[in-house]
Amino acid sequence: MDKRLTRTDYLFALMFIFMLVCILGAFFYGLKLGQLKSDEKYDKIIHADKAAAPEVGAYDQQVLVSYYHTIFLPFREFQNKWFEQMSQLEAGNAATDSAAVLKELGKIADEKYSALQGKTMPASSPLLVQSLQGYLKSLKLFSDALGSFQAKANGMSQAQLLDSIQKDPYFLEAKTQSLTAQKNYFEAILAWNGTLDPDIEYFDPANTANLDQWRAMNLNVKNVYISTKLLNNKSFVPFYPQDLTARIDEFITNGQAKKLNVNDVNQTMDLLLSTNAVRAGDFVKSKAKWYGNETLPQLPFFLSVN
Numbered sequence: 398m399d400k401r402l403t404r405t406d407y408l409f410a411l412m413f414i415f416m417l418v419c420i421l422g423a424f425f426y427g428l429k430l431g432q433l434k435s436d437e438k439y440d441k442i443i444h445a446d447k448a449a450a451p452e453v454g455a456y457d458q459q460v461l462v463s464y465y466h467t468i469f470l471p472f473r474e475f476q477n478k479w480f481e482q483m484s485q486l487e488a489g490n491a492a493t494d495s496a497a498v499l500k501e502l503g504k505i506a507d508e509k510y511s512a513l514q515g516k517t518m519p520a521s522s523p524l525l526v527q528s529l530q531g532y533l534k535s536l537k538l539f540s541d542a543l544g545s546f547q548a549k550a551n552g553m554s555q556a557q558l559l560d561s562i563q564k565d566p567y568f569l570e571a572k573t574q575s576l577t578a579q580k581n582y583f584e585a586i587l588a589w590n591g592t593l594d595p596d597i598e599y600f601d602p603a604n605t606a607n608l609d610q611w612r613a614m615n616l617n618v619k620n621v622y623i624s625t626k627l628l629n630n631k632s633f634v635p636f637y638p639q640d641l642t643a644r645i646d647e648f649i650t651n652g653q654a655k656k657l658n659v660n661d662v663n664q665t666m667d668l669l670l671s672t673n674a675v676r677a678g679d680f681v682k683s684k685a686k687w688y689g690n691e692t693l694p695q696l697p698f699f700l701s702v703n
Contacts, residue, residue: 456585456586460518460519461585461696462695464528464585465697465698468518469528469582471513472575472578479539486498489556493555494551502539503540506536506539507540510540524585528585532574532575542571546562579627580621600622605663606662607660611649615691616692620642622662623638626662637677640679641679642680643684644679645662648669
């Protein structure tokens with residue numbers, strides 16, 4: 398017997414289907430909402446982990462020490478030999494073979510250039526990358542200039558040769574490149590210091606520091622100031638920036654600056670340089686007395702005379 402569905406049956410069926418749709422909709426909405434909240438939760442956790450975990454330092458001590466031994470020290474060995482041989486020429490010994498002196502220096506410059514060519518610094522340490530490039534340019538310029546002077550060296554007096562070397566644009570640019578590289582290295586040391594002391598007070602070396610401002614600087618800020626001034630003054634010298642820093646500190650603390658009416662660091666620096674009052678090792682000699690509480694990386698030139 399064919400039984401027709403009543404209006405009530407249709408209404409009940411429609412209500413059932415509607416409720417089923419609502420239940421399924423609520424289920425999928427809840428599922429989606431749960432996924433969004435879960436994603437948000439884990440996104441926060443991930444970002445929190447990234448914030449909590451310190452990024453590998455671009456200028457951490459290991460990088461600075463590696464740079465010192467593989468790049469800074471080889472150039473320093475050439476630089477020490479340069480000043481040794483220039484002193485030999487300045488002595489005016491007639492038995493000195495000027496061409497042979499320049500040839501030896503050129504050979505050392507070539508050797509150090511070849512050694513540095515194979516070295517790299519991480520891109521995350523741009524100051525060290527720039528410093529390496531500066532030392533490479535410097536050694537290449539020294540090598541080329543020394544080669545060009547060899548042929549004419551013995552045809553000049555040693556005084557004339559030294560004067561020509563001092564004025565030669567290739568030698569001048571070689572020194573400038575090395576001073577720039579040195580400044581970049583000391584800026585990298587200061588960047589390392591900044592990772593340990595976020596409250597460090599920096600000083601723009603483009604400005605002239607008065608004596609009170611100088612006293613307020615920490616040692617690494619002072620060294621960047623000095624390395625920048627050495628570059629600006631084209632002062633290619635046989636000592637380290639920290640040696641000049643130590644002599645300035647001593648000059649001020651002992652009252653000599655006041656006695657001579659010297660009012661800023663640039664004047665003090667010029668006075669010390671013009672009187673040859675700075676020597677390699679001055680910092681190490683006074684380190685225990687003046688710099689016992691300073692934050693320094695474990696680099697050999699802060700530890701011993703070398």
